[in-house]
Amino acid sequence: MNNAAELLRLIHNLIRLGTIAEVDHAAARVRVRSGDMLTTWLQWLTLRAGTTLDWDPPTVGEQVILFSPGGDPASGVVLTGLFSTAHPAPADAANLWRRVCPDGAVLEYDHKASHLRATLPGSASIDAKADVTVNTAAALTATASAGATINANTVINGNLTLNGNFSQPSGKTATMAGDVAFKGAVTSNGKDISSSHTHDGVQRGGDKTEGVS
16 A cells, blocks of 8 residues: 555656746756645756757746656756746737747747847847848838947948938048039038138239138
């Protein structure tokens, strides 16, 4: 009878549902509560743990499955990823992949619309040791409410349309090769040098005029 009861206990412990009770991030271990049982520190299953590594630790209260080889929870491993009332599914669309973070960040791809979207409540950084290339068969739009800064020599291979004012700090030099066409007034040091400007001291003959009036 004792052997039968022990065997039944081991069978029941092979696969159990539970929730994450504690997380040790430094050791990459968790403790699971399943009914009245609180496990020792156990490993959780991750996507990759070889030359390619993945880090996405479980959170307290997350529902999991506890697999215990031989029915011994002390040697168990934890499979995360069960939705629950506390942590419901973040979407209900068949064509959507979505990752939601607790600060409100969302990364998603709609494979029906072929659209990738990232929503970030904070900043973003891309650090590359070599070239970065962006290619698109359509238009590229960048909107920055606080302005944009490019810390590099810049080459534009194409026409440039400027829908706003243009300014250049004093002491810098602008060089243009080729014709320049202006519509409207042209000033230099506050003086009008456009087609309608006048000169003082004009006299016919070989005399030079005075400066722009």
